[in-house]
Amino acid sequence: MTVDGPDASVKDRVRALVAAHRGDRGALLPILHRIQAEFGWIDPDVVPVLAVELNLSRADVHGVVTFYTDFRSEPAGRTTVKLCRAEACQSVGAEKVVAHAEQVLGIKVGQTTPDGSVTLEQVFCLGNCALGPAAQINGRVVGRLDPRRLDALLVTETVNS
Ligand code: FES
Known part of the structure; x- marks a missing residue:
């Protein structure tokens, strides 16, 4: 286009x-x-x-x-990280993970890094509440996130994408 x-x-x-x-x-x-x-x-x-x-x-x-938040008006990054911010995940530290992701990526939720490597999004429940904080990274649901685990997943996913 x-x-x-x-x-x-x-x-x-x-x-x-x-x-x-x-x-x-x-x-x-x-x-x-x-x-x-x-x-x-x-x-x-x-x-x-x-x-x-x-x-x-x-x-x-x-x-x-x-x-509809499902529709993108600009291309997504090569890796898409959707962090759950619904109640069950919030109660076990989701906001800490969101703040960490924004800080390490240098972007806010809803944005893509300038190099096009990562798009950071929020979702409200991935059906993985028992294993919160949860996220979906390139379509794969992951649980029990904390800043360290997110960092490790970001390295793995961005290397592979
Ligand atoms: S509230 Fe996060 S997966 Fe359900």
Whole structure:
């Protein structure tokens, strides 16, 4: 995708995804999920394409993209760390892990390191409450996190990604 908007092949692919869902009730959400799955993020430049194709306003499409935290408006880093901040994990030290992650990575939750190596995100329960503080790193759920264990996992994951 470029500063002038998505290239023709991206537009064609987005139009094909729209065509696959044309006539479906509430087609926007499944289309956005498919775009995210295919490209890893939803370039803001595809919003006008979707608006035209689905006969929606750009504001409507933008509103849905920004409402759901699952949708990214920029590419993720090579490693994605999702730290659980729900109650059970909070009660066993999740906030300490979050503060440590922000400090060592030099970014806030919701950001990606400038070198594109790590994206730090928050989630609210990974179903791993008994082993909190929990996180999901590159799709793998890990538990019993503390700052030292997180450091070790970051080294392993960023070396392998
Ligand atoms: S509260 Fe963290 S995994 Fe459930």
